[in-house]
Amino acid sequence: MTDAATLPSRARRLDAEDPLARYRARFIGHDDPAVPAYLDGNSLGRPLAASVQRVQELMVEQWGGRLIRGWDEGWLELPAQLGDELGRTALGAAPGQCLIADSTTVLLYKLIHAALSARPGRHRVVIDRDNFPTDRYVLEGIAAERGLELDWLEVPYDGGADVELVRSVTGDQTALVVLSHVAYRSGHLADMRAITEAVHDTGALVLWDLCHSVGVVPVELDAWEVDLAVGCSYKYLNGGPGAPAWLYVRRGHQQLTQPIQGWLGSEDPFGMGQGYSPAAGIRRFASGTPPIIGMTAIADMVALIGEAGIGAIREKSTALTQFALEATDALLAPHGVVLASPRNPEQRGSHLTIDHPAFRKITARLWERGIIPDYRNPNGLRLGLSPLSTGFEEVYRGVSAIAEELAGD
Numbered sequence: 120m121t122d123a124a125t126l127p128s129r130a131r132r133l134d135a136e137d138p139l140a141r142y143r144a145r146f147i148g149h150d151d152p153a154v155p156a157y158l159d160g161n162s163l164g165r166p167l168a169a170s171v172q173r174v175q176e177l178m179v180e181q182w183g184g185r186l187i188r189g190w191d192e193g194w195l196e197l198p199a200q201l202g203d204e205l206g207r208t209a210l211g212a213a214p215g216q217c218l219i220a221d222s223t224t225v226l227l228y229k230l231i232h233a234a235l236s237a238r239p240g241r242h243r244v245v246i247d248r249d250n251f252p253t254d255r256y257v258l259e260g261i262a263a264e265r266g267l268e269l270d271w272l273e274v275p276y277d278g279g280a281d282v283e284l285v286r287s288v289t290g291d292q293t294a295l296v297v298l299s300h301v302a303y304r305s306g307h308l309a310d311m312r313a314i315t316e317a318v319h320d321t322g323a324l325v326l327w328d329l330c331h332s333v334g335v336v337p338v339e340l341d342a343w344e345v346d347l348a349v350g351c352s353y354k355y356l357n358g359g360p361g362a363p364a365w366l367y368v369r370r371g372h373q374q375l376t377q378p379i380q381g382w383l384g385s386e387d388p389f390g391m392g393q394g395y396s397p398a399a400g401i402r403r404f405a406s407g408t409p410p411i412i413g414m415t416a417i418a419d420m421v422a423l424i425g426e427a428g429i430g431a432i433r434e435k436s437t438a439l440t441q442f443a444l445e446a447t448d449a450l451l452a453p454h455g456v457v458l459a460s461p462r463n464p465e466q467r468g469s470h471l472t473i474d475h476p477a478f479r480k481i482t483a484r485l486w487e488r489g490i491i492p493d494y495r496n497p498n499g500l501r502l503g504l505s506p507l508s509t510g511f512e513e514v515y516r517g518v519s520a521i522a523e524e525l526a527g528d
């Protein structure tokens with residue numbers, strides 16, 4: 120049992136010994152006294168200072184200077200180029216399988232349809248009950264549209280999908296399974312490799328949502344034979360509010376087609392001919408004009424992930440959530456706070472959810488103090504710890520402020 124009195128000195132020591140600590144200074148606002156603890160990097164990551172310059176260059180030199188010529192001079196290739204970089208640094212994906220585009224919601228729509236068309240004789244789809252709302256809503260909509268049956272995976276409140284659960288709801292009628300790698304609420308980290316294999320044993324495809332794991336949990340999409348994946352870029356990829364999402368389509372599935380038949384996914388966009396014919400390769404999963412400004416900051420974070428190394432990032436992420444857990448046990452459990460995330464660090468991503476009936480009320484007071492966790496209905500606070508921008512003392516300041524607010528409640 121951690122002694123509460125030792126937490127501040129332990130936090131200082133962990134910061135002093137942290138091999139990634141020097142990267143914190145690269146983020147805007149990391150030392151802002153008005154925000155003593157930013158614990159919401161899993162909703163919106165901080166901006167990198169490098170991105171200010173990159174956006175400025177884009178606007179002044181490329182956009183302002185080159186004008187429409189910019190499209191011929193590289194913009195059109197950026198979604199696939201940046202996708203390749205992301206694949207290399209964070210996803211274990213060889214080039215030609217990732218693309219930056221649209222939002223996660225739209226990519227889910229495209230890839231669910233694409234996958235279902237690959238399994239025409241099967242009429243059941245699976246998703247977990249606690250998946251992020253957009254994943255559930257999109258799948259529910261498509262199931263209704265295509266006359267499919269939905270099988271719900273009932274996951275434990277403080278856990279998530281595992282192989283046994285997946286096996287219990289899949290069979291020879293299952294066309295597709297849609298799961299999150301790290302659960303948005305509990306933070307549970309699914310065994311992507313084993314579950315993908317179990318789904319394949321039934322002949323179905325699997326679509327993984329990596330919103331809460333990309334950039335913090337290493338994955339090997341190629342080696343684990345993942346079919347399809349999507350993720351956003353505004354959490355641990357620090358792309359900024361509304362930055363575009365990304366998709367992965369395994370090379371062997373790139374004969375699939377998607378339903379939003381836009382000109383930039385066609386074989387010859389500037390031929391502007393009659394009738395849609397999809398491009399070869401990953402580009403067929405694009406639809407409209409790529410958001411060039413919106414994807415600019417992602418490039419800086421992808422480069423930083425490459426520099427720091429995804430393995431080292433995962434180590435710090437685990438150390439941060441472990442320290443947050445110890446601080447929670449020591450400072451918050453006495454107030455009746457309950458952990459709603461896995462205790463085993465191997466089974467969780469980079470955030471913890473903790474529950475208490477007073478959390479709805481005290482969140483506003485915390486935000487006013489610049490202590491910024493996320494509130495999640497009905498009783499949850501999420502502590503999202505972004506390994507390259509969050510420090511251990513920052514975690515301590517956050518958890519002790521929560522304890523103060525609970526004590527004063």
Ligand SMILES: Cc1ncc(COP(=O)(O)O)c(C=O)c1O
Nearest residue numbers: 222223224251253303328330351
């Ligand atoms: C697991 C997951 N999927 C999807 C989304 C959101 O999708 P979109 O970027 O389309 O809003 C989020 C968070 O916003 C998420 O956590």
Ligand SMILES: Nc1ccccc1C(=O)C[C@H](N)C(=O)O
Nearest residue numbers: 161162163251303304330353493
């Ligand atoms: N995109 C957002 C826009 C506004 C507020 C929050 C978000 C989030 O990303 C929420 C996050 N996906 C979650 O797991 O709760």
